[in-house]
Amino acid sequence: MNKLAGIKAVVFDLYGTLYNVHSVAQRCDEAAPGRGMEVSVLWRQKQLEYSWLRSLMGQTISFEQATRDALAFVSAHFKLELDTAAMETLCDAYLNLSPYPEVPDALRKLQEMKLPMAILSNGSDFSISKVVGGSGLQSFFSHLLSVDAVGVFKPDSRVYALAGKAFSLAPEEMLFVSSNAWDAAGAAHYGFTVCWINRSGNTFDELGISPAVVVGGLDEVPGLLLNGA
Amino acid sequence: MNKLAGIKAVVFDLYGTLYNVHSVAQRCDEAAPGRGMEVSVLWRQKQLEYSWLRSLMGQTISFEQATRDALAFVSAHFKLELDTAAMETLCDAYLNLSPYPEVPDALRKLQEMKLPMAILSNGSDFSISKVVGGSGLQSFFSHLLSVDAVGVFKPDSRVYALAGKAFSLAPEEMLFVSSNAWDAAGAAHYGFTVCWINRSGNTFDELGISPAVVVGGLDEVPGLLLNGA
Numbered sequence: 183m184n185k186l187a188g189i190k191a192v193v194f195d196l197y198g199t200l201y202n203v204h205s206v207a208q209r210c211d212e213a214a215p216g217r218g219m220e221v222s223v224l225w226r227q228k229q230l231e232y233s234w235l236r237s238l239m240g241q242t243i244s245f246e247q248a249t250r251d252a253l254a255f256v257s258a259h260f261k262l263e264l265d266t267a268a269m270e271t272l273c274d275a276y277l278n279l280s281p282y283p284e285v286p287d288a289l290r291k292l293q294e295m296k297l298p299m300a301i302l303s304n305g306s307d308f309s310i311s312k313v314v315g316g317s318g319l320q321s322f323f324s325h326l327l328s329v330d331a332v333g334v335f336k337p338d339s340r341v342y343a344l345a346g347k348a349f350s351l352a353p354e355e356m357l358f359v360s361s362n363a364w365d366a367a368g369a370a371h372y373g374f375t376v377c378w379i380n381r382s383g384n385t386f387d388e389l390g391i392s393p394a395v396v397v398g399g400l401d402e403v404p405g406l407l408l409n410g411a
Numbered sequence: 412m413n414k415l416a417g418i419k420a421v422v423f424d425l426y427g428t429l430y431n432v433h434s435v436a437q438r439c440d441e442a443a444p445g446r447g448m449e450v451s452v453l454w455r456q457k458q459l460e461y462s463w464l465r466s467l468m469g470q471t472i473s474f475e476q477a478t479r480d481a482l483a484f485v486s487a488h489f490k491l492e493l494d495t496a497a498m499e500t501l502c503d504a505y506l507n508l509s510p511y512p513e514v515p516d517a518l519r520k521l522q523e524m525k526l527p528m529a530i531l532s533n534g535s536d537f538s539i540s541k542v543v544g545g546s547g548l549q550s551f552f553s554h555l556l557s558v559d560a561v562g563v564f565k566p567d568s569r570v571y572a573l574a575g576k577a578f579s580l581a582p583e584e585m586l587f588v589s590s591n592a593w594d595a596a597g598a599a600h601y602g603f604t605v606c607w608i609n610r611s612g613n614t615f616d617e618l619g620i621s622p623a624v625v626v627g628g629l630d631e632v633p634g635l636l637l638n639g640a
Contacts (some may be wrong), residue, residue, distance in 0.1 A: 228616075234463045235593050235618060239566050239600050243619075251617035259614040337468050364464050371468050385488040387457075388480035389464060390472075 184410035185394045188355055189375060192292060192403075193327075193345045195360035196303035198226075199379060200400075201279035201313055209275040214262050221256055228252035230364075233304055233335040242333040245304045249276055277312045281319065282381070284401040289322040291404035300325035302345050302358075304335050325349075337368025345374075359403065363387040370394075377403060413639035414623045417584055418604060421521060421632075422556075422574045424589035425532035427455075428608060429629070430508035430542055438504040443491050450485055457481035459593075462533055462564040471562040474533045478505055506541045510548060511610070513630040518551040520633035529554035531574050531587075533564050554578075566597025574603075588632065592616040599623075606632060 197203050204222050211218025229245075229252040236243050243251075250273055257264040264272070292299060299322055303310050307328045314320050325348040332340040345356055353373030360366045361379040367389035370376040378386065378393035379400060386392065395411045397403060426432050433451050440447025458474075458481040465472050479502055486493040493501070521528060528551055532539050536557045543549050554577040561569040574585055582602030589595045590608040596618035599605040607615065607622035608629060615621065624640045626632060 231460075231463075231593070232616070232618060234460075234467060235566055235597070235616075237467055238463060238564075239597055239618075240568060241600070241619070251619070255614060255617045335467075337464060339469060364460070368464070368468055371470070385484060387461070387464075388484045389461060389468075390470070390480070 186357065186375065186407050186411045189297070189357045189407060190351055190355045191298045191300065191345075191349045192357045192359060193300050193302050193374070195358075195362060195365050196301050196305060196310060196313065197279075197362075199359060199361040199365075200285050200301070200319075201281050201317070203276070203279065205280040206272070206275040209272055213264060213268060213272060214260060217260065221260060221262070224259065225249075225252050225256045228255050237335045237338055244306050245329070245335070246273070246276075246306055246309060249273055277309060278316055279313050281317050282400065284399045286319060288400040288404060289319060292407070293322055295404065295407065297407070298324045298349065300327055300345060300348055302327045302341070304329050304341075306330050336365055337371070339372050342369055342372040342374065357403075357407070359400070364389065366393045367391050377406075415586065415604065415636055415640045418526070418586045418636060419580055419584045420527045420529065420574075420578045421586045421588060422529050422531050422603070424587075424591060424594050425530050425534060425539060425542065426508075426591075428588060428590040428594075429514050429530070429548075430510050430546070432505070432508065434509040435501065435504040438501055442493060442497060442501060443489060446489065450489060450491070453488065454478075454481050454485045457484050466564045466567055473535050474558070474564070475502070475505075475535055475538060478502055506538060507545055508542050510546050511629065513628045515548060517629040517633060518548060521636070522551055524633065524636065526636070527553045527578065529556055529574060529577055531556045531570070533558050533570075535559050565594055566600070568601050571598055571601040571603065586632075586636070588629070593618065595622050596620050606635075 194200050203226050207218040207222040210221040214221050229249050232248040232251050301323055307330050310326045310328055327344045329335055329341050334340055354375050356374055357377055358369040358374035359377045363386045366376050366378040367387055370391045376393040377395045380396055423429050432455050436447040436451040439450040443450050458478050461477040461480050530552055536559050539555045539557055556573045558564055558570050563569055583604050585603055586606055587598040587603035588606045592615045595605050595607040596616055599620045605622040606624045609625055
């Protein structure tokens, strides 16, 4: 049985999936010499925690606010003594992320297969446009979908529902691609056909569901869609 | 101004606040010699993440399920190769937690001050009874309040609302005591007067609100309530 039969569109997570969030580590290393990756990893973890916690508290904040708040925590935790300008510079790094090396070519192949593509991200409309536009990949996507439209973060089902509305497709007709295991699990619970990109040999989270397919990089996805998985 | 004037009851978080969740580290060390604390810390982090994520996904699971799922993740992540019996033994450690050393005496002082006390926990009715009963502290509490009653985890406001119903008090008339910064922040947003116990010199989370008072241990709380904070 081909798990990817009937896929009519591809929906991508942005942070950590198409774009490397630890490409900010170099900037972090300038602020905290020798500890850039450690700072970057905790910053990312707190950014996600704060997005989940604020959603559970029923509070609407932007992902950019969660990013700033998480950096303020990390700055205090590591005693970095960052001033406002340094904080701004670091947060701006989240607007100028690098795509993973295999991403542009894989998107080109998917486009040649006539599959419509969208990004569905926790980021704001502004941030998504900035990141995607800045990397020159905007033309691949028919929709850039932000949580701005619903005021809550993934894995709340209201976020995932945005893709079905954009494409007028049922969840299972869309391949949802994420490197974030919690996001892949949330999308699978919602009903998407899910591809987890596991670039670093991580362990999938135990959230009661598995992705349909697991790949080591986005370059494997066009072949799976052509030849079956 | 006395921030604690008008307090008519005290509501405690359980895991990490009255009871040391890393008292399971010794058991973890038997399963993963030399790495008990590392295993215990990731287990706790994933346990919390899974409680938040399942709540956001709209799924009702028990905290014990989140605990088991988190251990399954940690076992795979650290390649511990735990069998079912070993997993059960470790999860049982969460039913036999030790209170922090200063806790029994501080509860006694609060009881002498005629303050009614409750526990409000992410745990199930069964787990809360087991932990509190096993440590001989049950008689201090007029209510053991579990998320079982609402099917969602903290910091969802439906959980915090259980305390007001139990005591027929407004949130600000209750002192909510937690060592978990995210829980203290959630409780403060809900409207409780909040005491954060910071036993280890941690940094408070940046979630848009601060606790009314911060202490280094529960032993400081009776004095603050008597003399003002």
